[in-house]
Amino acid sequence: MPDQAAAAVHTEGHNPALLHHFAEPEQQRDAASLGMWVFLATEVMFFGGLFCAYLIYRLKYFGDFGAASSTLNTALGATNTAVLICSSLTVVLAVWAAQTARRTLLITSLILTLILGFAFLGIKGIEYHDKFVEHHVPGPSFSFENEPIPGHPGQFANPNHAQIYFALYFIMTGLHAVHMIVGIGIFVWLLALAWKGRLTPEYHTPVEIGGLYWHFVDIIWIYLFPLLYLIDKHK
Amino acid sequence: MSAHSTSSPLKTYFAIWATLLVATYVTYRVAFLDLGPFNAAVALIIATIKATLVALFFMHVWGSSDKMIKVVVIAALFFLFLLLSLSMADFGTRAWS
Numbered sequence: 001m002p003d004q005a006a007a008a009v010h011t012e013g014h015n016p017a018l019l020h021h022f023a024e025p026e027q028q029r030d031a032a033s034l035g036m037w038v039f040l041a042t043e044v045m046f047f048g049g050l051f052c053a054y055l056i057y058r059l060k061y062f063g064d065f066g067a068a069s070s071t072l073n074t075a076l077g078a079t080n081t082a083v084l085i086c087s088s089l090t091v092v093l094a095v096w097a098a099q100t101a102r103r104t105l106l107i108t109s110l111i112l113t114l115i116l117g118f119a120f121l122g123i124k125g126i127e128y129h130d131k132f133v134e135h136h137v138p139g140p141s142f143s144f145e146n147e148p149i150p151g152h153p154g155q156f157a158n159p160n161h162a163q164i165y166f167a168l169y170f171i172m173t174g175l176h177a178v179h180m181i182v183g184i185g186i187f188v189w190l191l192a193l194a195w196k197g198r199l200t201p202e203y204h205t206p207v208e209i210g211g212l213y214w215h216f217v218d219i220i221w222i223y224l225f226p227l228l229y230l231i232d233k234h235k
Numbered sequence: 236m237s238a239h240s241t242s243s244p245l246k247t248y249f250a251i252w253a254t255l256l257v258a259t260y261v262t263y264r265v266a267f268l269d270l271g272p273f274n275a276a277v278a279l280i281i282a283t284i285k286a287t288l289v290a291l292f293f294m295h296v297w298g299s300s301d302k303m304i305k306v307v308v309i310a311a312l313f314f315l316f317l318l319l320s321l322s323m324a325d326f327g328t329r330a331w332s
Contacts, residue, residue: 030301037304041311048315052322059326074263081259089252092293096244215294219286225259226278230266234274 017203029205036209040216047220050175054168054227057161063149064161066232070150071136072169073127077229080123081221087116088218091211098194098204106199106207110191113214117184124177131166138167151235169228176224179217186210251292258285 015025022028058065094109096102135143144159190207193199199207262281270277291297296308 030303034301034303034307037307041307041314044311044315045318048318052319055319056322056326078259078263082256085252085255085259088255088289088293089248092248093245096248212294215289219289222285222289223279223282226262226266226282230262230278231275233266234269 015202017200025202029208032205032209033212036212040212043216047172047175050168050172051223051227054172057164057168058227058231061158061161061164063152063155063232064157065165066150066235067147067157068136068144068162068165068169069228069231070233071134071147072229073130074229074233076123076127077225080120081225083116083120083123084218084221087113087120088215090116091214094190095204095207095211098199098207099201101201103194103197106194107191110187110194110207114184114187114191117180117187121177121180121184124173128170131170136166137170138163142166150232172224172228176217176220179220183210183214183217186213247292251288254288255285 018025018028022031090109090112094106094113097106097109131137135141142159142163144157144162147157147162149155149157187210190199190210193206258281262278265277265281266274268274290308296304299305
């Protein structure tokens with residue numbers, strides 16, 4: 001039965017985007033979507049290991065992590081959070097525009113997403129630059145002397161423990177930034193597809209699953225921001 | 236996923252976007268209040284609310300006809316729970332910790 005249905009669809013030449021091994025466009029889209037979700041599940045475990053490492057060292061070197069975190073630029077971190085949330089909005093607008101055949105909105109949304117993605121990486125670059133200048137990058141030139149522990153006047157952070165915080169900071173934000181770069185690559189490709197008119201209400205799977213990936217990267221940052229930037233601010 | 240809906244989802248998208256921005260502002264301000272041991276808990280609860288909103292409404296888990304997607308989401312969260320809870324059970328019961 002499925003073969004007949006597939007043959008019927010194909011002989012009509014109705015939907016050139018439908019691949020031969022799928023019975024109908026709905027099934028093809030569900031398969032692609034599910035594939036992206038399974039990939040995102042592996043990404044949860046990928047980042048989960050880092051969050052677990054963070055959790056353990058945060059509990060072990062509580063005050064040192066607070067001292068190290070207080071050297072981050074919270075305003076830039078908060079700005080980047082807002083930038084990513086706005087980019088998630090432009091992504092859902094792009095998906096909706098593709099579903100409803102609004103070409104101008106689709107292309108505008110994709111371009112805005114790319115601009116916000118580059119803005120995020122630019123701000124991240126400024127932050128990394130500051131950390132390099134302050135010798136807060138783990139390695140031979142790392143220096144974290146006489147940094148006070150929040151809430152404990154007269155006590156100073158152990159530089160070795162603070163270095164673990166910065167190692168986690170650079171690995172977690174760095175891995176997130178790599179995901180952002182991949183996401184920008186995906187959205188450049190989507191923009192090319194949209195420009196050629198290949199994303200239609202019948203076939204917009206690429207923008208849909210590319211959007212899933214982008215939102216996931218946003219979710220990771222939603223956790224990174226409070227865990228890395230906002231700890232021990234009240235002390 | 237939601238192609239069959241007749242009403243425009245734009246209102247939902249903008250409402251979620253505004254909520255996420257407000258929640259970001261709230262989490263930023265709350266970080267400066269002294270809540271004793273609850274600062275981290277409140278920050279993580281707000282982050283989880285934001286992540287849930289993104290998953291449900293931007294990633295269309297809400298209203299998705301595909302049950303397999305919900306299975307994958309729950310499986311991912313379950314294995315993350317296993318990873319964190321068993322690691323913390325080990326860490327928390329060691330003599331040196």
